[in-house]
Ligand code: ADP
């Protein structure tokens with residue numbers, strides 16, 4: 001006897017490149033094991049409105065390379081209320097769903113836990129460009145977002161060099177600095193401002209002037225949105241140094257585009273593992289990747305614990321920008 005025969009999938013919160021590869025892996029692994037799969041559209045909003053459709057092998061053909069999510073996603077405030085969670089649970093039971101896989105970030109996992117408390121087996125698959133979930137080294141979409149940012153830095157660097165300008169580039173990440181740190185290191189930024197480590201504007205300006213004194217033609221400063229406003233940092237630099245400074249807020253282009261090979265393989269491995277976990281009767285787990293190995297941790301840990309940031313990497317970026 002297996003633990004489930006029909007499972008549901010939904011994507012929720014901010015979309016992330018690689019979510020489609022995860023959906024594909026879940027559907028194909030489930031079909032391989034003879035399970036039925038119900039796709040729930042528009043996250044918890046669609047769950048409340050019974051926006052269900054069966055997913056077959058064909059439904060997930062030709063999506064592995066596409067950004068976004070074919071199931072679409074939404075933010076649904078109502079779902080935070082117990083009466084709406086009760087209705088969602090009724091809808092799942094009515095559709096014969098015996099286990100649910102939620103692809104999203106910490107908010108989405110809070111929603112999943114609310115359903116788990118009402119008796120639905122749930123497994124979380126980390127899908128967020130912010131990479132802010134404890135229990136996994138990487139979440140789906142992070143690598144693509146970092147590559148998007150590095151691509152933008154490369155382009156901005158051409159202009160920065162030609163015009164001998166200072167550029168402040170604000171990146172996403174909500175309250176975490178993982179995107180800024182990885183893209184800043186890979187993009188050769190002079191300074192990287194992240195929420196996890198308090199910044200000192202005097203130090204940022206010192207590094208800028210040190211670079212100019214040794215003949216650097218341009219400077220790139222990466223600011224995580226959770227650390228400071230790129231506009232304010234840029235204006236302060238301009239005011240205090242008189243340097244020609246430009247500000248770029250990269251915004252949602254960071255979240256789009258075809259997923260990298262790394263995100264596709266991660267999503268495929270995580271999606272398949274989520275099905276394995278439901279099949280073996282597990283619940284309240286999040287699939288993660290730790291030191292290259294796929295493993296499960298408690299879903300509550302992903303929500304309650306703050307994911308650490310690699311301070312040594314941040315220090316290295318500072319040393320290499322000398
Ligand atoms: P992410 O999953 O990317 O962190 P959000 O924080 O926007 O994105 O959460 C996505 C959705 O998850 C919310 O719109 C809501 O429907 C649901 N959600 C968030 N927090 C809770 C909560 N405390 N209880 C129940 N559902 C929640």
Ligand code: F6P
Pocket residue numbers: 014105128129130172173174225255
């Ligand atoms: O969580 C992903 C993310 O892109 C964050 O980095 C950013 O702060 C937020 O979502 C933006 O949300 P929205 O797409 O609703 O503007």
